[in-house]
Amino acid sequence: xxxxxxxxxxxxxxxxxxxxxxxxxxxxxxxxxxxxxxxxxxxxxxxxxxxxxxxxxxxxxxxxxxxxxxxxxxxxxxxxxxxxxxxxxxxxxxxxxxxxxxxxxxxxxxxxxxxxxxxxxxxxxxxxxxxxxxxxxxxxxxxxxxxxxxxxxxxxxxxxxxxxxxxxxxxxxxxxxxxxxxxxxxxxxxxxxxxxxxxxxxxxxxxxxxxxxxxxxxxxxxxxxxxxxxxxxxxxxxxxxxxxxxxxxxxxxxxxxxxxxxxxxxxxxxxxxxxxxxxxxxxxxxxxxxxxxxxxxxxxxxxxxxxxxxxxxxxxxxxxxxxxxxxxxxxxxxxxxxxxxxxxxxxxxxxxxxxxxxxxx
Amino acid sequence: xxxxxxxxxxxxxxxxxxxxxxxxxxxxxxxxxxxxxxxxxxxxxxxxxxxxxxxxxxxxxxxxxxxxxxxxxxxxxxxxxxxxxxxxxxxxxxxxxxxxxxxxxxxxxxxxxxxxxxxxxxxxxxxxxxxxxxxxxxxxxxxxxxxxxxxxxxxxxxxxxxxxxxxxxxxxxxxxxxxxxxxxxxxxxxxxxxxxxxxxxxxxxxxxxxxxxxxxxxxxxxxxxxxxxxxxxxxxxxxxxxxxxxxxxxxxxxxxxxxxxxxxxxxxxxxxxxxxxxxxxxxxxxxxxxxxxxxxxxxxxxxxxxxxxxxxxxxxxxxxxxxxxxxxxxxxxxxxxxxxxxxxxxxxxxxxxxxxxxxxxxxxxxxxxxxxxxxxxxxxxxxxxxxxxxxxxxxxxxxxxxxxxxxxxxxxxxxxxxxxxxxxxxxxxxxxxxxxxxxxxxxxxxxxxxx
Numbered sequence: 001x002x003x004x005x006x007x008x009x010x011x012x013x014x015x016x017x018x019x020x021x022x023x024x025x026x027x028x029x030x031x032x033x034x035x036x037x038x039x040x041x042x043x044x045x046x047x048x049x050x051x052x053x054x055x056x057x058x059x060x061x062x063x064x065x066x067x068x069x070x071x072x073x074x075x076x077x078x079x080x081x082x083x084x085x086x087x088x089x090x091x092x093x094x095x096x097x098x099x100x101x102x103x104x105x106x107x108x109x110x111x112x113x114x115x116x117x118x119x120x121x122x123x124x125x126x127x128x129x130x131x132x133x134x135x136x137x138x139x140x141x142x143x144x145x146x147x148x149x150x151x152x153x154x155x156x157x158x159x160x161x162x163x164x165x166x167x168x169x170x171x172x173x174x175x176x177x178x179x180x181x182x183x184x185x186x187x188x189x190x191x192x193x194x195x196x197x198x199x200x201x202x203x204x205x206x207x208x209x210x211x212x213x214x215x216x217x218x219x220x221x222x223x224x225x226x227x228x229x230x231x232x233x234x235x236x237x238x239x240x241x242x243x244x245x246x247x248x249x250x251x252x253x254x255x256x257x258x259x260x261x262x263x264x265x266x267x268x269x270x271x272x273x274x275x276x277x278x279x280x281x282x283x284x285x286x287x288x289x290x291x292x293x294x295x296x297x298x299x300x301x302x303x304x305x306x307x308x309x310x311x312x313x314x315x316x317x318x319x320x321x322x323x324x325x326x327x328x329x330x331x332x333x334x335x336x337x338x339x340x341x342x343x344x345x346x347x348x349x350x351x352x353x354x355x356x357x358x359x360x361x
Numbered sequence: 362x363x364x365x366x367x368x369x370x371x372x373x374x375x376x377x378x379x380x381x382x383x384x385x386x387x388x389x390x391x392x393x394x395x396x397x398x399x400x401x402x403x404x405x406x407x408x409x410x411x412x413x414x415x416x417x418x419x420x421x422x423x424x425x426x427x428x429x430x431x432x433x434x435x436x437x438x439x440x441x442x443x444x445x446x447x448x449x450x451x452x453x454x455x456x457x458x459x460x461x462x463x464x465x466x467x468x469x470x471x472x473x474x475x476x477x478x479x480x481x482x483x484x485x486x487x488x489x490x491x492x493x494x495x496x497x498x499x500x501x502x503x504x505x506x507x508x509x510x511x512x513x514x515x516x517x518x519x520x521x522x523x524x525x526x527x528x529x530x531x532x533x534x535x536x537x538x539x540x541x542x543x544x545x546x547x548x549x550x551x552x553x554x555x556x557x558x559x560x561x562x563x564x565x566x567x568x569x570x571x572x573x574x575x576x577x578x579x580x581x582x583x584x585x586x587x588x589x590x591x592x593x594x595x596x597x598x599x600x601x602x603x604x605x606x607x608x609x610x611x612x613x614x615x616x617x618x619x620x621x622x623x624x625x626x627x628x629x630x631x632x633x634x635x636x637x638x639x640x641x642x643x644x645x646x647x648x649x650x651x652x653x654x655x656x657x658x659x660x661x662x663x664x665x666x667x668x669x670x671x672x673x674x675x676x677x678x679x680x681x682x683x684x685x686x687x688x689x690x691x692x693x694x695x696x697x698x699x700x701x702x703x704x705x706x707x708x709x710x711x712x713x714x715x716x717x718x719x720x721x722x723x724x725x726x727x728x729x730x731x732x733x734x735x736x737x738x739x740x741x742x743x744x745x746x747x748x749x750x751x752x753x754x755x756x757x758x759x760x761x762x763x764x765x766x767x768x769x770x771x772x773x774x775x776x777x778x779x780x781x782x783x784x785x786x787x788x789x790x791x792x793x794x795x796x797x798x799x800x801x802x803x804x805x806x807x808x809x810x811x812x
């Protein structure tokens with residue numbers, strides 16, 4: 001065996017990985033991929049016979065592979081060398097990563113929009129939709145030719161058949177040259193994009209926009225697209241947001257200190273710092289604002305926008321439809337505000353049924 | 362357990378190969394048998410008793426068949442042995458289909474899941490019994506050695522189909538492969554794993570991306586090309602991994618593929634594709650039926666029998682049966698009508714086309730799906746959306762085609778032999794790339810669950 005350098009190297013590599021996997025403490029979550037990782041499953045005879053234990057062990061070996069992030073990046077680099085630009089269902093165009101949107105479903109948009117219309121009808125309140133398109137829709141020239149993309153304008157028109165849709169897309173289109181309205185490595189809109197969304201929402205809500213405050217800037221932001229396709233050498237983004245100081249945040253009834261999570265800002269998924277990530281019910285309070293309540297149904301696209309809108313209302317109550325389990329009609333009727341603003345990424349509307357599945361609709 | 366899972370790579374493979382290496386001879390077979398049982402039980406523990414029972418029957422029948430004085434009812438004994446094996450195969454693999462054709466008992470059949478590797482297991486055992494019956498090998502006396510031969514994990518679930526005669530000597534010596542065997546075994550294993558993980562898996566994604574384009578003729582043909590490459594590299598990868606692991610354990614497994622897409626004729630293709638299976642059908646079905654020695658009509662009949670069975674072996678559905686018949690037609694036309702009348706290049710191209718159209722049948726889930734695919738392949742519609750995917754997978758295709766060219770592969774092998782450092786770098790590099798792909802990828806299918 002001594003004269004088998006190749007065999008010994010490969011076996012050594014595998015054994016080294018095995019030992020580190022067994023000895024090193026398991027990681028709870030992958031910040032890069034933004035998901036929970038499988039832990040070592042406890043052995044049970046039943047689990048072995050049914051195959052569940054085996055499946056979990058296979059998943060554990062993959063999830064807890066030592067140097068996993070390095071291996072994932074190596075795989076992305078390999079795909080890049082082969083000229084592939086659609087790894088991890090993200091499409092690369094130069095320094096930008098885009099969502100592959102050919103699987104988006106008009107039916108899903110229709111059902112969610114219909115549910116919003118039903119909410120308007122059952123509560124007697126005005127419900128309008130601020131749907132944020134994806135970066136590919138605003139910067140099509142950066143997307144590789146003939147990429148599998150969906151027509152987002154058509155999806156917005158589909159939604160508009162059911163419910164008033166705020167004219168966000170034209171506003172974004174007229175501002176797209178001035179500044180990048182989206183992050184290159186993340187699916188969210190940038191600080192500039194959020195400003196456009198803010199003015200659009202103000203116009204619809206009859207508010208006059210307040211001047212922009214000095215924004216916070218955090219370089220080295222690698223977002224969700226990057227997590228799915230961590231291409232080595234891709235420059236990071238700078239996370240930009242401007243949060244007013246006189247707005248207070250409480251999550252599921254518990255008051256937080258400040259509007260963002262300083263711990264998350266130090267991690268990979270910096271966007272999760274905004275409003276401490278996504279929660280079923282949050283409330284923003286602004287004592288200096290006049291009376292009034294704004295009710296919001298949201299996904300994470302609203303997290304950078306709500307603090308700006310909060311300056312105009314004493315209360316902003318926001319429900320994340322993906323986590324909310326109570327009856328939405330009863331919930332909305334508890335509040336006096338006459339408008340329900342739905343702030344959603346078009347992606348979320350077109351790939352899931354979170355609004356449609358809300359209790360009470 | 363699959364070779365391309367991290368559990369296998371990180372735990373099973375190093376542990377088994379190293380422990381086996383250092384064990385004294387009397388424990389080597391029993392250890393390998395136990396390891397193979399764990400390997401098999403990993404996916405399907407409930408089937409182990411079935412396989413153990415078959416193993417006992419095969420060993421007993423073989424032993425009895427090999428008695429020096431031929432026992433009375435020699436033939437009947439062989440029949441019983443074959444019946445047990447093919448009966449199990451028939452029951453688990455084909456009863457659902459056959460009952461469905463008859464229109465009865467569909468519910469009963471739906472609950473039967475196919476035990477992994479049963480087609481390989483039973484064929485290997487049946488071949489052994491026939492060999493012993495014919496007197497071409499002496500029966501294995503030790504049940505442990507026999508179990509090791511049949512159950513040996515490298516070839517248990519995806520071939521190659523090994524003859525007892527090929528392994529007999531290795532089963533009865535202290536297996537201690539030298540440095541050269543260990544190195545070349547590991548290099549082969551890394552190459553096979555790369556064929557599966559770095560070529561076949563992404564080619565499978567390419568197939569799906571092109572298929573998703575629907576009615577687009579170039580897309581449909583690209584999907585067929587992608588699938589043709591996927592199934593080759595997948596199957597090749599498993600076989601080469603088996604040969605590599607076998608070598609690290611001190612066994613020599615037969616080669617299962619020899620550049621099939623470089624075949625000059627369809628006959629030639631089947632001398633290069635899944636060689637151990639076509640060899641099995643040749644030796645145990647075609648030649649006993651008389652082969653080509655009993656006149657044209659009988660030869661055609663024999664071919665029909667062999668190729669229907671070959672098709673049906675790959676899965677219990679009309680599509681597989683038709684796939685076999687398709688080869689019967691191609692081979693008959695080639696043998697009796699064309700002979701050598703076609704220009705060589707044209708014959709080569711037609712062969713490749715015939716093989717690819719065969720895969721369209723093979724990949725389709727039922728005849729209606731095949732008909733849909735066929736319509737797409739000849740829809741004469743063109744869409745620009747194929748262009749993105751064409752560029753996306755262009756390099757992968759080139760790589761795949763390159764590894765189908767015998768000269769290219771042989772040159773690479775020659776270089777690896779001449780420069781050990783180059784082989785070291787390639788093997789370690791491929792292993793790292795495979796680990797990277799496995800760490801992330803969710804698409805890692807096992808294609809032979811219907812075999």
